[in-house]
Amino acid sequence: MPKERLYLFDTTLRDGAQTNGVDFTLADKLAIAEMLDDLGIDYVEGGYPGANPTDTELFAKDHELDTTFTAFGMTRRPGRSASNDPGLAALLEAKADAICFVAKSWDYHVKVALETTNEENVASIRDSVRAAKAKGREVLLDCEHFFDGYKANPKYALACAKAAYEEGARWVVLCDTNGGTLPDEVEKIVGEVVKAIPGDHVGIHAHNDTEQAVANSLAAVRAGARQIQGTLNGLGERCGNANLVSIIPTLKLKPEFSDHFDIGVNEAALKKLAHVSHALDERLNRAPNRHAPYVGESAFATKAGIHASAIMKDPATYEHVAPETIGNRRKVLVSEQAGKSNVLAELERIGIKADKDDPRIGRLLEIVKEREAIGYAYEAADASFELLARRTLGKVPNYFDVTQFDVNVEQRNNAKGERVTVTLAVVKVKVGDDNMISAAEGNGPVNALDLALRKDLGKYQKYIAGLKLTDYRVRILNAGTEAVTRVLIESEDETGDRWTTIGVSANIIDASFQALMDSIVFKLVKSGAPA
Protein backbone atom coordinates (compact mmCIF):
# COMPACT_ATOMS: atom_id res chain seq x y z
CA MET A 1 0.00 0.00 0.00
CA PRO A 2 1.40 3.42 -0.89
CA LYS A 3 2.27 5.53 2.09
CA GLU A 4 0.67 8.86 2.80
CA ARG A 5 2.83 11.97 2.81
CA LEU A 6 3.23 13.82 6.07
CA TYR A 7 4.66 17.35 5.87
CA LEU A 8 7.02 18.99 8.33
CA PHE A 9 6.97 22.72 8.95
CA ASP A 10 9.79 24.26 10.96
CA THR A 11 9.24 27.49 12.85
CA THR A 12 12.56 27.67 14.75
CA LEU A 13 13.34 30.99 13.10
CA ARG A 14 9.93 32.54 13.86
CA ASP A 15 8.23 30.98 16.92
CA GLY A 16 11.58 29.62 18.16
CA ALA A 17 12.96 33.16 18.07
CA GLN A 18 10.54 33.97 20.92
CA THR A 19 12.66 31.85 23.29
CA ASN A 20 14.04 33.75 26.26
CA GLY A 21 17.65 34.65 25.55
CA VAL A 22 17.57 33.71 21.87
CA ASP A 23 18.37 36.46 19.40
CA PHE A 24 19.10 35.27 15.87
CA THR A 25 21.24 37.39 13.58
CA LEU A 26 20.71 37.36 9.84
CA ALA A 27 23.71 35.04 9.46
CA ASP A 28 22.25 32.68 12.08
CA LYS A 29 18.94 32.57 10.26
CA LEU A 30 20.53 31.84 6.90
CA ALA A 31 22.73 29.08 8.33
CA ILE A 32 19.86 27.44 10.23
CA ALA A 33 17.57 27.63 7.19
CA GLU A 34 20.24 25.86 5.16
CA MET A 35 20.61 23.17 7.80
CA LEU A 36 16.84 22.58 7.86
CA ASP A 37 16.80 22.47 4.07
CA ASP A 38 19.55 19.81 4.05
CA LEU A 39 17.60 17.81 6.57
CA GLY A 40 14.63 17.67 4.20
CA ILE A 41 12.14 19.85 6.09
CA ASP A 42 9.25 20.76 3.76
CA TYR A 43 8.57 24.27 5.07
CA VAL A 44 10.97 26.65 6.76
CA GLU A 45 9.33 29.69 8.30
CA GLY A 46 12.00 32.38 8.25
CA GLY A 47 10.33 35.11 10.24
CA TYR A 48 7.98 38.04 10.20
CA PRO A 49 8.96 40.56 7.49
CA GLY A 50 8.18 44.07 8.57
CA ALA A 51 8.29 43.22 12.26
CA ASN A 52 12.03 43.77 12.69
CA PRO A 53 15.01 44.74 10.50
CA THR A 54 16.57 41.24 10.51
CA ASP A 55 13.43 39.59 9.16
CA THR A 56 12.81 42.36 6.65
CA GLU A 57 16.34 41.92 5.33
CA LEU A 58 15.99 38.13 5.30
CA PHE A 59 12.99 38.38 2.98
CA ALA A 60 14.47 41.12 0.79
CA LYS A 61 16.76 38.68 -1.00
CA ASP A 62 16.06 35.65 -3.15
CA HIS A 63 17.05 32.37 -1.57
CA GLU A 64 18.33 29.13 -3.02
CA LEU A 65 16.61 26.59 -0.87
CA ASP A 66 14.60 23.55 -1.92
CA THR A 67 12.29 23.96 1.05
CA THR A 68 9.14 26.08 0.82
CA PHE A 69 10.50 29.24 2.40
CA THR A 70 7.68 30.85 4.33
CA ALA A 71 6.98 34.35 5.61
CA PHE A 72 4.75 34.87 8.62
CA GLY A 73 2.39 37.76 9.27
CA MET A 74 -1.04 39.00 10.26
CA THR A 75 -4.18 38.95 8.20
CA ARG A 76 -5.41 42.42 7.17
CA ARG A 77 -6.39 44.65 10.03
CA PRO A 78 -10.11 44.92 10.82
CA GLY A 79 -11.80 47.88 9.18
CA ARG A 80 -9.20 48.20 6.41
CA SER A 81 -9.23 46.87 2.89
CA ALA A 82 -6.54 44.36 1.88
CA SER A 83 -5.07 46.88 -0.56
CA ASN A 84 -4.82 49.55 2.13
CA ASP A 85 -2.93 47.69 4.84
CA PRO A 86 0.84 48.40 4.98
CA GLY A 87 1.53 45.30 7.11
CA LEU A 88 -0.15 43.02 4.60
CA ALA A 89 1.55 44.84 1.71
CA ALA A 90 5.01 44.20 3.24
CA LEU A 91 4.14 40.53 3.64
CA LEU A 92 2.96 40.23 0.03
CA GLU A 93 6.20 41.86 -1.17
CA ALA A 94 8.40 39.46 0.83
CA LYS A 95 10.52 37.08 -1.25
CA ALA A 96 8.91 33.93 0.03
CA ASP A 97 7.34 30.86 -1.57
CA ALA A 98 4.55 30.74 0.96
CA ILE A 99 2.79 33.05 3.37
CA CYS A 100 1.59 31.84 6.72
CA PHE A 101 -1.09 34.15 8.13
CA VAL A 102 -2.03 34.11 11.75
CA ALA A 103 -5.65 34.85 12.64
CA LYS A 104 -7.89 34.63 15.66
CA SER A 105 -10.26 31.68 15.79
CA TRP A 106 -11.54 32.11 19.34
CA ASP A 107 -14.52 34.48 19.47
CA TYR A 108 -13.44 35.70 22.93
CA HIS A 109 -10.13 36.92 21.48
CA VAL A 110 -11.87 38.48 18.48
CA LYS A 111 -13.93 40.59 20.85
CA VAL A 112 -11.39 41.35 23.58
CA ALA A 113 -8.02 41.45 21.79
CA LEU A 114 -9.02 42.39 18.26
CA GLU A 115 -12.04 44.51 19.28
CA THR A 116 -13.98 43.62 16.19
CA THR A 117 -16.93 41.46 15.16
CA ASN A 118 -16.85 37.76 14.36
CA GLU A 119 -17.95 38.51 10.79
CA GLU A 120 -15.22 41.09 10.20
CA ASN A 121 -12.57 38.62 11.44
CA VAL A 122 -13.76 35.95 8.97
CA ALA A 123 -13.84 38.55 6.18
CA SER A 124 -10.26 39.53 7.04
CA ILE A 125 -9.18 35.88 6.75
CA ARG A 126 -10.91 35.54 3.37
CA ASP A 127 -9.47 38.79 1.97
CA SER A 128 -5.94 38.04 3.12
CA VAL A 129 -5.86 34.49 1.73
CA ARG A 130 -7.26 35.79 -1.54
CA ALA A 131 -4.68 38.59 -1.77
CA ALA A 132 -1.76 36.19 -1.18
CA LYS A 133 -3.14 33.66 -3.66
CA ALA A 134 -3.42 36.47 -6.24
CA LYS A 135 0.30 37.13 -5.65
CA GLY A 136 1.02 33.51 -6.54
CA ARG A 137 1.94 32.42 -3.03
CA GLU A 138 1.12 29.16 -1.33
CA VAL A 139 -1.00 30.10 1.68
CA LEU A 140 -1.26 28.75 5.20
CA LEU A 141 -3.48 29.99 7.99
CA ASP A 142 -2.42 29.56 11.61
CA CYS A 143 -5.65 29.48 13.60
CA GLU A 144 -4.52 30.99 16.88
CA HIS A 145 -6.00 29.51 20.09
CA PHE A 146 -7.91 27.04 17.92
CA PHE A 147 -8.40 24.38 20.59
CA ASP A 148 -9.49 26.78 23.32
CA GLY A 149 -11.66 28.55 20.76
CA TYR A 150 -13.20 25.27 19.65
CA LYS A 151 -14.04 24.33 23.22
CA ALA A 152 -15.74 27.71 23.75
CA ASN A 153 -17.47 28.03 20.38
CA PRO A 154 -16.89 25.13 17.98
CA LYS A 155 -19.02 26.63 15.25
CA TYR A 156 -17.06 29.85 15.11
CA ALA A 157 -13.59 28.26 15.35
CA LEU A 158 -14.49 25.97 12.49
CA ALA A 159 -15.94 28.86 10.46
CA CYS A 160 -12.55 30.65 10.61
CA ALA A 161 -10.70 27.52 9.49
CA LYS A 162 -13.19 26.78 6.72
CA ALA A 163 -13.06 30.35 5.40
CA ALA A 164 -9.32 29.97 4.73
CA TYR A 165 -9.72 26.55 3.16
CA GLU A 166 -12.55 27.69 0.91
CA GLU A 167 -10.47 30.63 -0.32
CA GLY A 168 -7.75 28.20 -1.37
CA ALA A 169 -5.34 28.10 1.57
CA ARG A 170 -3.15 25.02 1.14
CA TRP A 171 -3.08 24.42 4.89
CA VAL A 172 -5.23 25.32 7.82
CA VAL A 173 -3.08 24.95 10.93
CA LEU A 174 -4.72 24.32 14.27
CA CYS A 175 -2.70 26.03 17.00
CA ASP A 176 -2.64 25.14 20.66
CA THR A 177 -1.30 28.59 21.41
CA ASN A 178 -1.53 28.38 25.22
CA GLY A 179 -0.18 24.84 25.13
CA GLY A 180 -2.63 23.52 27.70
CA THR A 181 -4.62 21.06 25.59
CA LEU A 182 -4.13 17.35 26.29
CA PRO A 183 -3.60 14.63 23.65
CA ASP A 184 -7.05 13.04 23.90
CA GLU A 185 -8.69 16.46 23.42
CA VAL A 186 -6.44 17.21 20.45
CA GLU A 187 -7.28 13.87 18.86
CA LYS A 188 -11.01 14.40 19.39
CA ILE A 189 -11.10 17.97 18.08
CA VAL A 190 -8.87 17.31 15.06
CA GLY A 191 -11.14 14.34 14.33
CA GLU A 192 -14.08 16.76 14.18
CA VAL A 193 -12.22 19.29 12.03
CA VAL A 194 -11.21 16.76 9.36
CA LYS A 195 -14.90 16.03 8.78
CA ALA A 196 -15.19 19.59 7.44
CA ILE A 197 -11.70 20.12 5.98
CA PRO A 198 -9.74 17.22 4.39
CA GLY A 199 -6.93 16.06 6.69
CA ASP A 200 -4.30 16.56 4.00
CA HIS A 201 -5.03 20.28 4.37
CA VAL A 202 -4.89 20.32 8.16
CA GLY A 203 -1.81 21.04 10.28
CA ILE A 204 -1.01 21.01 14.00
CA HIS A 205 0.99 23.64 15.89
CA ALA A 206 1.47 22.56 19.50
CA HIS A 207 3.14 24.31 22.42
CA ASN A 208 4.73 22.40 25.23
CA ASP A 209 3.16 23.82 28.38
CA THR A 210 2.13 20.39 29.70
CA GLU A 211 5.21 18.74 28.14
CA GLN A 212 2.96 17.02 25.63
CA ALA A 213 3.57 19.04 22.47
CA VAL A 214 5.13 16.00 20.78
CA ALA A 215 2.30 13.74 21.97
CA ASN A 216 -0.25 16.33 20.84
CA SER A 217 1.34 16.52 17.39
CA LEU A 218 1.24 12.74 17.03
CA ALA A 219 -2.35 12.65 18.32
CA ALA A 220 -3.32 15.13 15.60
CA VAL A 221 -1.71 12.92 12.96
CA ARG A 222 -3.61 9.91 14.29
CA ALA A 223 -6.81 11.93 13.93
CA GLY A 224 -6.02 12.84 10.33
CA ALA A 225 -3.83 16.01 10.28
CA ARG A 226 -1.01 15.82 7.73
CA GLN A 227 1.25 18.71 8.63
CA ILE A 228 3.26 19.07 11.84
CA GLN A 229 4.73 22.39 12.89
CA GLY A 230 7.57 22.46 15.38
CA THR A 231 11.06 23.70 16.16
CA LEU A 232 14.56 22.28 16.52
CA ASN A 233 15.25 21.22 20.10
CA GLY A 234 11.73 22.40 20.99
CA LEU A 235 12.79 26.03 21.05
CA GLY A 236 9.98 28.49 21.68
CA GLU A 237 8.31 30.86 24.07
CA ARG A 238 7.66 29.69 27.67
CA CYS A 239 8.08 25.89 27.63
CA GLY A 240 8.73 25.76 23.90
CA ASN A 241 7.11 24.32 20.78
CA ALA A 242 6.74 20.72 19.63
CA ASN A 243 10.28 19.36 19.28
CA LEU A 244 10.93 18.24 15.70
CA VAL A 245 14.15 16.55 16.83
CA SER A 246 12.00 14.09 18.79
CA ILE A 247 9.15 13.95 16.28
CA ILE A 248 11.30 13.15 13.21
CA PRO A 249 12.87 9.91 14.51
CA THR A 250 9.54 8.81 15.95
CA LEU A 251 7.94 9.20 12.52
CA LYS A 252 10.88 7.47 10.82
CA LEU A 253 11.53 4.63 13.24
CA LYS A 254 8.26 3.70 14.91
CA PRO A 255 6.14 1.37 12.75
CA GLU A 256 2.88 2.99 13.93
CA PHE A 257 3.97 5.95 11.78
CA SER A 258 6.71 4.67 9.47
CA ASP A 259 4.45 1.93 8.06
CA HIS A 260 1.90 4.52 6.98
CA PHE A 261 3.70 7.76 6.32
CA ASP A 262 6.57 9.17 4.30
CA ILE A 263 8.32 12.36 5.34
CA GLY A 264 10.86 14.52 3.52
CA VAL A 265 13.69 13.42 5.82
CA ASN A 266 15.51 10.40 4.37
CA GLU A 267 17.70 7.84 6.18
CA ALA A 268 20.94 9.64 5.37
CA ALA A 269 19.57 12.93 6.69
CA LEU A 270 18.25 11.21 9.80
CA LYS A 271 21.83 10.17 10.61
CA LYS A 272 22.71 13.87 10.82
CA LEU A 273 19.96 14.68 13.29
CA ALA A 274 22.12 14.54 16.43
CA HIS A 275 24.62 16.80 14.71
CA VAL A 276 21.90 19.27 13.63
CA SER A 277 20.56 19.41 17.17
CA HIS A 278 24.02 20.08 18.65
CA ALA A 279 24.92 22.56 15.92
CA LEU A 280 21.90 24.67 16.87
CA ASP A 281 22.93 24.63 20.54
CA GLU A 282 26.43 25.58 19.49
CA ARG A 283 25.08 28.57 17.59
CA LEU A 284 23.02 29.58 20.60
CA ASN A 285 26.07 29.05 22.79
CA ARG A 286 24.29 26.68 25.13
CA ALA A 287 25.24 23.22 26.31
CA PRO A 288 23.19 20.49 24.62
CA ASN A 289 20.60 18.74 26.80
CA ARG A 290 22.29 15.47 27.76
CA HIS A 291 18.98 13.80 28.36
CA ALA A 292 17.31 14.83 25.11
CA PRO A 293 15.48 11.82 23.60
CA TYR A 294 17.23 10.23 20.62
CA VAL A 295 20.04 12.81 20.31
CA GLY A 296 21.20 13.50 23.88
CA GLU A 297 24.55 12.28 25.12
CA SER A 298 22.77 10.12 27.68
CA ALA A 299 20.01 8.89 25.36
CA PHE A 300 21.84 5.59 24.86
CA ALA A 301 23.94 5.54 28.01
CA THR A 302 23.76 2.58 30.33
CA LYS A 303 25.14 2.55 33.83
CA ALA A 304 24.54 -0.63 35.75
CA GLY A 305 26.96 -3.51 35.16
CA ILE A 306 24.29 -6.09 34.50
CA HIS A 307 22.72 -3.97 31.74
CA ALA A 308 26.13 -3.33 30.23
CA SER A 309 26.94 -7.01 29.90
CA ALA A 310 23.56 -7.64 28.26
CA ILE A 311 24.07 -4.70 25.87
CA MET A 312 27.40 -6.15 24.79
CA LYS A 313 25.66 -9.40 23.87
CA ASP A 314 22.76 -7.73 22.07
CA PRO A 315 22.17 -3.96 22.06
CA ALA A 316 18.44 -4.44 21.40
CA THR A 317 18.07 -5.70 24.97
CA TYR A 318 18.13 -2.17 26.38
CA GLU A 319 17.69 0.14 23.39
CA HIS A 320 14.39 1.10 21.75
CA VAL A 321 16.09 2.12 18.48
CA ALA A 322 19.64 1.83 17.18
CA PRO A 323 21.59 4.97 18.18
CA GLU A 324 23.45 5.18 14.84
CA THR A 325 20.19 5.75 12.93
CA ILE A 326 20.02 9.29 14.34
CA GLY A 327 23.74 9.84 14.46
CA ASN A 328 24.06 9.14 18.16
CA ARG A 329 26.14 6.47 19.83
CA ARG A 330 25.88 3.85 22.50
CA LYS A 331 27.66 4.68 25.70
CA VAL A 332 28.37 2.39 28.55
CA LEU A 333 29.02 4.43 31.64
CA VAL A 334 31.92 3.76 33.86
CA SER A 335 30.60 4.46 37.29
CA GLU A 336 30.76 3.65 40.95
CA GLN A 337 28.96 0.41 40.25
CA ALA A 338 31.25 -0.32 37.35
CA GLY A 339 31.89 -3.91 36.70
CA LYS A 340 34.61 -5.24 34.46
CA SER A 341 32.09 -5.58 31.65
CA ASN A 342 31.43 -1.80 31.62
CA VAL A 343 35.13 -1.07 31.46
CA LEU A 344 35.69 -3.59 28.68
CA ALA A 345 32.70 -2.28 26.71
CA GLU A 346 33.92 1.28 27.03
CA LEU A 347 37.47 0.32 26.01
CA GLU A 348 36.10 -1.45 22.97
CA ARG A 349 34.12 1.63 21.99
CA ILE A 350 37.15 3.87 22.37
CA GLY A 351 39.08 1.44 20.21
CA ILE A 352 41.51 0.13 22.82
CA LYS A 353 42.19 -3.56 22.51
CA ALA A 354 42.31 -5.24 25.89
CA ASP A 355 42.29 -8.78 27.12
CA LYS A 356 39.72 -9.33 29.84
CA ASP A 357 42.25 -11.25 31.90
CA ASP A 358 44.87 -8.50 31.63
CA PRO A 359 45.67 -7.51 35.25
CA ARG A 360 45.84 -3.87 34.17
CA ILE A 361 42.05 -3.94 33.54
CA GLY A 362 41.50 -4.86 37.16
CA ARG A 363 43.91 -2.07 38.15
CA LEU A 364 42.00 0.44 36.00
CA LEU A 365 38.74 -0.55 37.66
CA GLU A 366 40.36 -0.05 41.09
CA ILE A 367 41.60 3.43 40.16
CA VAL A 368 38.18 4.43 38.80
CA LYS A 369 36.53 3.30 42.05
CA GLU A 370 39.10 5.09 44.23
CA ARG A 371 38.78 8.29 42.30
CA GLU A 372 35.00 8.24 42.18
CA ALA A 373 35.02 7.86 45.96
CA ILE A 374 36.79 11.24 46.22
CA GLY A 375 34.48 13.03 43.80
CA TYR A 376 35.48 12.16 40.22
CA ALA A 377 32.57 11.27 37.94
CA TYR A 378 33.94 9.53 34.87
CA GLU A 379 30.52 8.89 33.41
CA ALA A 380 30.31 12.64 32.81
CA ALA A 381 33.89 12.95 31.57
CA ASP A 382 34.48 10.53 28.71
CA ALA A 383 37.81 12.06 27.66
CA SER A 384 39.29 11.92 31.15
CA PHE A 385 38.25 8.28 31.36
CA GLU A 386 39.87 7.53 28.04
CA LEU A 387 43.11 9.18 29.16
CA LEU A 388 43.06 7.32 32.45
CA ALA A 389 42.53 4.05 30.59
CA ARG A 390 45.28 4.76 28.08
CA ARG A 391 47.66 5.81 30.86
CA THR A 392 46.94 2.70 32.91
CA LEU A 393 47.61 0.59 29.82
CA GLY A 394 50.79 2.60 29.19
CA LYS A 395 49.70 4.29 25.98
CA VAL A 396 49.98 8.04 26.62
CA PRO A 397 53.31 9.76 25.89
CA ASN A 398 54.53 12.39 28.31
CA TYR A 399 54.24 15.27 25.85
CA PHE A 400 55.09 18.09 28.22
CA ASP A 401 55.38 19.07 31.86
CA VAL A 402 54.00 22.14 33.53
CA THR A 403 56.79 22.85 35.99
CA GLN A 404 55.11 25.83 37.62
CA PHE A 405 52.11 28.08 37.31
CA ASP A 406 51.03 31.20 39.02
CA VAL A 407 47.67 32.98 38.93
CA ASN A 408 47.34 36.48 40.22
CA VAL A 409 44.03 38.26 40.77
CA GLU A 410 44.24 41.93 41.47
CA GLN A 411 41.59 44.54 42.09
CA ARG A 412 42.57 48.16 41.60
CA ASN A 413 41.58 51.48 40.06
CA ASN A 414 42.39 51.94 36.39
CA ALA A 415 43.52 55.18 34.73
CA LYS A 416 39.91 56.40 34.55
CA GLY A 417 39.49 55.79 38.27
CA GLU A 418 37.18 52.80 37.72
CA ARG A 419 37.38 49.74 39.92
CA VAL A 420 38.63 46.80 37.83
CA THR A 421 39.65 43.21 38.50
CA VAL A 422 42.61 42.02 36.49
CA THR A 423 43.75 38.40 36.32
CA LEU A 424 47.15 37.31 35.10
CA ALA A 425 48.41 33.76 34.74
CA VAL A 426 52.01 32.72 34.15
CA VAL A 427 52.80 29.15 33.15
CA LYS A 428 56.22 27.47 32.87
CA VAL A 429 56.19 24.53 30.49
CA LYS A 430 58.93 22.04 29.64
CA VAL A 431 58.64 20.42 26.20
CA GLY A 432 61.52 18.04 25.62
CA ASP A 433 64.59 20.12 26.47
CA ASP A 434 62.86 23.44 25.85
CA ASN A 435 61.67 25.55 28.73
CA MET A 436 58.95 28.06 27.92
CA ILE A 437 57.17 30.76 29.84
CA SER A 438 53.77 32.07 28.77
CA ALA A 439 51.68 34.74 30.38
CA ALA A 440 48.07 35.73 29.65
CA GLU A 441 45.41 38.01 31.04
CA GLY A 442 41.90 36.66 31.32
CA ASN A 443 38.46 37.62 32.53
CA GLY A 444 38.99 35.29 35.49
CA PRO A 445 41.63 32.95 36.90
CA VAL A 446 40.56 29.87 34.94
CA ASN A 447 40.29 31.79 31.68
CA ALA A 448 43.76 33.34 32.21
CA LEU A 449 45.26 29.97 33.08
CA ASP A 450 43.68 28.35 30.04
CA LEU A 451 44.98 31.09 27.72
CA ALA A 452 48.50 30.96 29.16
CA LEU A 453 48.62 27.17 29.04
CA ARG A 454 47.57 27.02 25.40
CA LYS A 455 49.65 29.98 24.27
CA ASP A 456 52.89 28.15 23.55
CA LEU A 457 53.35 24.40 23.61
CA GLY A 458 56.31 24.55 21.25
CA LYS A 459 56.22 21.77 18.67
CA TYR A 460 52.78 20.69 19.87
CA GLN A 461 51.16 24.08 19.36
CA LYS A 462 49.88 23.24 15.88
CA TYR A 463 47.93 20.24 17.22
CA ILE A 464 45.94 22.32 19.68
CA ALA A 465 45.34 25.39 17.50
CA GLY A 466 41.70 24.41 16.84
CA LEU A 467 40.95 23.54 20.47
CA LYS A 468 38.44 25.67 22.36
CA LEU A 469 36.52 25.40 25.59
CA THR A 470 32.76 25.39 25.13
CA ASP A 471 31.46 24.84 28.64
CA TYR A 472 32.74 25.05 32.20
CA ARG A 473 30.77 23.66 35.10
CA VAL A 474 31.61 23.74 38.77
CA ARG A 475 30.05 21.80 41.60
CA ILE A 476 30.92 21.78 45.27
CA LEU A 477 30.75 18.29 46.74
CA ASN A 478 30.80 17.17 50.32
CA ALA A 479 33.14 14.23 50.20
CA GLY A 480 33.91 13.04 53.70
CA THR A 481 34.70 15.89 56.08
CA GLU A 482 35.81 18.51 53.58
CA ALA A 483 34.09 20.20 50.70
CA VAL A 484 35.79 19.58 47.37
CA THR A 485 35.27 21.22 44.00
CA ARG A 486 34.48 19.22 40.89
CA VAL A 487 35.12 20.96 37.60
CA LEU A 488 33.85 19.67 34.27
CA ILE A 489 35.20 21.25 31.11
CA GLU A 490 33.73 20.66 27.70
CA SER A 491 36.00 21.21 24.72
CA GLU A 492 35.56 21.21 21.00
CA ASP A 493 38.01 21.07 18.11
CA GLU A 494 38.09 22.10 14.47
CA THR A 495 36.34 18.88 13.41
CA GLY A 496 33.32 19.63 15.63
CA ASP A 497 34.12 16.79 18.03
CA ARG A 498 33.31 17.46 21.68
CA TRP A 499 34.68 15.89 24.81
CA THR A 500 34.48 16.43 28.53
CA THR A 501 37.26 16.34 31.09
CA ILE A 502 37.20 16.47 34.86
CA GLY A 503 39.21 17.76 37.78
CA VAL A 504 38.61 17.40 41.52
CA SER A 505 40.36 19.26 44.31
CA ALA A 506 39.71 21.29 47.43
CA ASN A 507 41.05 24.20 45.37
CA ILE A 508 39.02 25.35 42.38
CA ILE A 509 42.12 26.44 40.43
CA ASP A 510 43.72 23.03 40.93
CA ALA A 511 40.57 21.24 39.84
CA SER A 512 40.29 23.46 36.76
CA PHE A 513 43.97 22.93 35.96
CA GLN A 514 43.54 19.14 35.98
CA ALA A 515 40.55 19.35 33.65
CA LEU A 516 42.37 21.78 31.33
CA MET A 517 45.44 19.54 31.21
CA ASP A 518 43.32 16.49 30.41
CA SER A 519 41.62 18.35 27.60
CA ILE A 520 44.91 19.41 26.00
CA VAL A 521 46.52 15.98 26.34
CA PHE A 522 43.36 14.33 25.02
CA LYS A 523 43.50 16.56 21.97
CA LEU A 524 47.17 15.65 21.40
CA VAL A 525 46.36 11.93 21.62
CA LYS A 526 43.34 12.39 19.36
CA SER A 527 45.42 14.27 16.79
CA GLY A 528 48.12 11.61 16.84
CA ALA A 529 50.81 14.05 17.99
CA PRO A 530 54.21 12.29 18.10
CA ALA A 531 55.75 11.66 21.52
Ligand SMILES: [Zn+2]
Ligand atom coordinates in the same frame (compact mmCIF):
# COMPACT_ATOMS: atom_id res chain seq x y z
ZN1 LIG B 1 3.21 29.25 18.38
